[in-house]
Amino acid sequence: MDIAAVVDLGHQALWMTVLVSAPLLGVALAVGLLIGIVQAATSINESTLSFIPKLAALAITLSIAGGWQLGVMMDYARGLFQRIPTLFL
Numbered sequence: 001m002d003i004a005a006v007v008d009l010g011h012q013a014l015w016m017t018v019l020v021s022a023p024l025l026g027v028a029l030a031v032g033l034l035i036g037i038v039q040a041a042t043s044i045n046e047s048t049l050s051f052i053p054k055l056a057a058l059a060i061t062l063s064i065a066g067g068w069q070l071g072v073m074m075d076y077a078r079g080l081f082q083r084i085p086t087l088f089l
Contacts, residue, residue: 001087009080016076023065024058031057 035050 005087012076012080016072019072020069023061023069027057027061028054 031054032050035053039045039049
């Protein structure tokens with residue numbers, strides 16, 4: 001296995017991490033920002049106030065995007081397993 005193959009595997013793994021985590025992180029960021037703006041406007045400084053809306057938004061996002069995320073991870077794992085015989089040549 002040469003350096004280029006290792007770098008390529010690392011690049012693919014990092015890109016897979018970005019693809020799979022982006023929907024959840026984006027929704028958490030948007031909901032957190034929205035709740036933060038509402039808290040700043042109303043002077044309500046309760047830290048637990050943002051927990052329930054974030055949890056609900058993440059659950060909805062996971063139920064919508066979960067199938068796609070699983071499919072992407074399965075395609076990556078399948079490609080990685082198919083690539084194993086050629087790695088050590």
